[in-house]
Amino acid sequence: MDSPILELRKLGDAPVEDGDLGQLGKPALDRAGKFDNPADRDEFIAGRLALLRFAASLLEVDSARLVPDYRCPRCGPGQDHGRPGFMLDAGSAPLALSASRASGWVLLAAVVHPADGLRLGVDLESVDGVGFPGFDDVALSGNEKRFLSSVSEEEQSLQRARLWARKEAWLKMSGEGLRHNPAELDVLNIKGLHDITPTKVPDGLVAALALG
Known part of the structure; x- marks a missing residue:
């Protein structure tokens, strides 16, 4: 069985650079804009950026090459929610991913080159x-x-x-x-x-x- 890689990050530890938000994709940015509480919005953005950087580090690629590809079993691809994933150079990045936020922390999990259907x-x-x-x-x-x-x-x-x-x-x-x-x-x-x-x-x- 594939072994998952786990990483826990404190949200806010990594600075948000000027070009980072554009890497999150329109669905995520639209969702971020709907938060009434700025702190909740910032935490959502930080969590999404943490997952992007986590995926890029595992694949050893520049994060700019990854395009968010969130898919909901009910709503389909191109969502602001659902199972996280990324496109890499127009193909699906070879990762199974999950993430969860609580109390200013984000837990990230991945399997690199997962078996089909994992x-x-x-x-x-x-x-x-x-x-x-x-x-x-x-x-x-x-x-x-x-x-x-x-x-x-x-x-x-x-x-x-x-x-x-x-x-x-x-x-x-x-x-x-x-x-x-x-x-x-x-x-x-x-x-x-x-x-x-x-x-x-x-x-x-x-x-x-x-x-x-």
């Missing part, structure tokens, strides 16, 4: 972001709720966030997204779905990887 998804979540009232009822399966009740109250917030990160990673990988009811997806024991080692993410965050 897909991956990653998700990065804040532990504090999934504890609102009613979350368990709309997001967790009955089996997952029973699992949460079996761990200590102090551990529940962490485990709840891990379950949600697994769901998001899996649904990114499958391409279904939240069109699939997350409460109907049990992620306690799915082959190809893993928590990312806590030592690889900052305190207060959890992450998961799906590969299939």
Whole structure:
């Protein structure tokens, strides 16, 4: 099985140069222009640039040669959302990619020269972001709720966030997204779905990887 390359970057660490925005493509720039909060817009742009630079470094090419090619299983190619990808010299760049942002960080994942049909998804979540009232009822399966009740109250917030990160990673990988009811997806024991080692993410965050 292809081994994914993971990289965690702090958003804002890399400066945005004058010519960088033009490399993001019109769909991404149009989406960036719709953010009401400038901080959210800047974080979105920084995340997209981080993925572009990550892809260029893996392929050992100038980032100017890469053209964003986001494809949504429902909406088709040329989107501002969906599964990320790039065109390289008029052909598809040989990468399977995924990315996720949370709390000022972006988690990047790639497989270089992936096998045909290989897909991956990653998700990065804040532990504090999934504890609102009613979350368990709309997001967790009955089996997952029973699992949460079996761990200590102090551990529940962490485990709840891990379950949600697994769901998001899996649904990114499958391409279904939240069109699939997350409460109907049990992620306690799915082959190809893993928590990312806590030592690889900052305190207060959890992450998961799906590969299939």
